[in-house]
Structure formats: structure tokens, C-alpha cells
Amino acid sequence: MTARRTALQFDREAERGDYGHLVEFKDVSLAFKGLKALDDISFDVDDGELFAIIGPNGAGKTSIFNCLNGLYKPQEGSIRWKEEEILGKRPDRIAELGVARTFQNIELFAHMTVLENIMLGRHVRTKTSWWDGAIWVGPAKKEELANRVVVEDIIDFLEIARWRKYPVAMLPYGIQKRVELGRALAMEPELLLLDEPVAGMNLEETEDMARFVLDIREELGIAMILVEHDMGLVMDIADRVMVIDFGERIAVGLPTEVQNDPNVIKAYLGEEMDL
Ligand SMILES: Nc1ncnc2c1ncn2[C@@H]1O[C@H](COP(=O)(O)OP(=O)(O)OP(=O)(O)O)[C@@H](O)[C@H]1O
Ligand SMILES: [Mg+2]
Numbered sequence: 001m002t003a004r005r006t007a008l009q010f011d012r013e014a015e016r017g018d019y020g021h022l023v024e025f026k027d028v029s030l031a032f033k034g035l036k037a038l039d040d041i042s043f044d045v046d047d048g049e050l051f052a053i054i055g056p057n058g059a060g061k062t063s064i065f066n067c068l069n070g071l072y073k074p075q076e077g078s079i080r081w082k083e084e085e086i087l088g089k090r091p092d093r094i095a096e097l098g099v100a101r102t103f104q105n106i107e108l109f110a111h112m113t114v115l116e117n118i119m120l121g122r123h124v125r126t127k128t129s130w131w132d133g134a135i136w137v138g139p140a141k142k143e144e145l146a147n148r149v150v151v152e153d154i155i156d157f158l159e160i161a162r163w164r165k166y167p168v169a170m171l172p173y174g175i176q177k178r179v180e181l182g183r184a185l186a187m188e189p190e191l192l193l194l195d196e197p198v199a200g201m202n203l204e205e206t207e208d209m210a211r212f213v214l215d216i217r218e219e220l221g222i223a224m225i226l227v228e229h230d231m232g233l234v235m236d237i238a239d240r241v242m243v244i245d246f247g248e249r250i251a252v253g254l255p256t257e258v259q260n261d262p263n264v265i266k267a268y269l270g271e272e273m274d275l
Pocket of ligand 1: 032035036037055056057058059060061062063064104
């Protein structure tokens with residue numbers, strides 16, 4: 001590992017506290033005008049774990065992410081982060097605690113460069129205001145330089161240096177997804193929520209993304225929740241898998257366990273998925 005890589009490691013060991021699960025999602029129910037999007041969902045995720053959530057379209061996968069990061073407020077249940085209740089906290093507060101995400105549809109500033117988009121991810125970690133940074137004085141300047149070091153590390157880590165000055169709109173889809181991942185990493189998360197990171201990618205782009213996800217776990221020690229329809233990928237890389245259908249949890253366990261679960265097989269019957 002190079003010396004430069006160290007800026008990316010965020011001194012994780014030092015931060016690791018004395019708590020049970022990193023995330024504890026307990027008996028969570030969420031409804032929209034009578035439609036039950038999540039029905040009594042429970043699961044937990046530990047430090048450094050790669051936890052996958054799968055399920056048919058509309059099963060409630062993205063809703064789980066939206067509850068976890070504070071965009072949706074479930075009517076029932078509890079969501080704990082290192083044993084602290086976070087249900088009801090605002091998304092920016094939850095991001096500050098260490099939860100970052102990527103979106104099912106890319107949400108980047110298309111006309112800004114790769115570098116600028118990833119710098120935006122530093123925002124939650126930055127004490128001085130955006131305005132101080134813009135006029136480039138005193139402590140803001142120091143902080144800006146430190147931010148640049150981390151961002152350049154992320155750019156190297158994700159192998160996107162050749163595109164760093166390009167507006168995101170000009171880049172291939174697979175690279176844009178990588179930039180979005182870079183912006184999430186720039187927040188120095190302890191948990192990354194990845195909503196369909198390989199959707200719409202070709203085989204080569206998918207393999208690249210799988211490699212980066214594994215590197216994030218191995219080298220940076222960041223826990224991840226992966227929502228994905230690509231079963232091959234999930235079964236290959238996840239530590240544990242939860243299967244949901246119509247907002248209900250139908251299985252959770254090791255990839256090999258859920259693959260052979262009769263409820264899971266039933267839920268996927270009729271779908272063109274190779275479990
Ligand atoms: N803001 C909302 N308002 C109303 N209904 C919603 C809202 N968000 C989600 N839903 C509904 O909740 C259910 C679960 O949606 P969700 O987006 O979580 O599914 P998903 O598993 O991510 O599906 P997909 O695989 O298609 O991305 C769906 O019936 C959806 O229409
Ligand atoms: Mg979704």
C-alpha cells in the first residue's frame with residue numbers, strides 16, 4: 001500500500017467504539033397512504049460487513065435506504081446507529097454520523113468536473129463554510145488543501161485520474177457511476193449504501209465495480225449495504241443476504257443459505273433471475 005493511500009483510511013480503528021451492531025434496523029414499518037412499503041423489517045449490519053438486500057421490483061429496497069438515511073420516516077420501529085436511535089434524525093445529521101449513499105439513478109452535477117463532484121462529498125466533513133473556501137483564506141485554505149489530498153486519493157483509488165478534469169456529462173455511464181461512488185467515499189463514511197451500483201453496466205464495467213466494492217471493504221474497511229438485481233454479483237461478493245418481497249423479509253443468511261430457501265425460490269418464480 002502506498003503512503004498516499006493512507007489519507008483514505010480515515011483512521012478507522014481509532015474510531016471503533018464499544019458498541020454491538022453498527023446498524024440495527026428493528027421492526028420497521030413504513031406506509032404511504034395505506035400502501036405498506038415496509039412491513040416489520042429487521043436486520044443488522046456489523047463493522048466491515050458487506051450486506052446485500054435483494055428482492056423484486058417495488059419490494060422496498062430503496063425505501064430501506066431512505067429510512068436509514070433519514071429521507072423517509074417510518075411510522076413504526078427503531079433504527080439504531082452504534083446503539084443510538086437515529087429514526088427521526090435529518091439526512092444531513094445521519095450523513096455526518098458516517099452514512100453515505102449512491103443513488104439508483106445517478107445524481108451528479110453533470111456539468112461539473114469529476115474533481116468538483118467528488119470535492120462536494122467533502123462538504124459534510126468541512127468545518128469552514130463553503131464561502132470561506134471560495135475566497136480561499138486562513139483555515140479554509142488549509143482545510144481545502146487537506147480535502148484535495150483525500151479527493152486525489154479517491155481519484156487514484158477508483159482509477160479515474162484521466163477523467164478528473166472532464167465534465168461528468170461527457171463520461172461513459174460506468175465511469176459516472178464510479179464518480180458517484182467517489183463522492184460518497186469523500187464523506188469518509190463508515191457505512192456505504194449502494195443502490196444498484198451495476199444496473200445498466202456491461203460485463204466489464206460490472207467486473208470493475210465489483211473489484212472496487214471489494215477493495216473498499218478490504219482496504220478501507222467500510223461496511224456496505226448493497227441493493228442489486230445482479231444475482232451473480234450478490235452471491236459472489238456479499239457476506240450475508242436479506243431477501244424481501246412486498247415489503248416483507250422472507251429470508252436472511254449466507255448467500256448459499258438464501259439461494260436454497262424455498263420462500264426465496266417461490267418469490268422469484270416467474271422472474272427471469274438465475275438464483
Ligand atoms: N415516496 C413514495 N411515495 C409513495 N410510494 C412510494 C414512495 N417511495 C416508495 N414507494 C412505494 O413503496 C414500494 C417500494 O418502493 P421501493 O422504491 O422501495 O422499491 P425497490 O425495491 O427499490 O424497487 P426497484 O427494484 O424497482 O428499485 C413501491 O410500491 C413504491 O411505489
Ligand atoms: Mg429501488
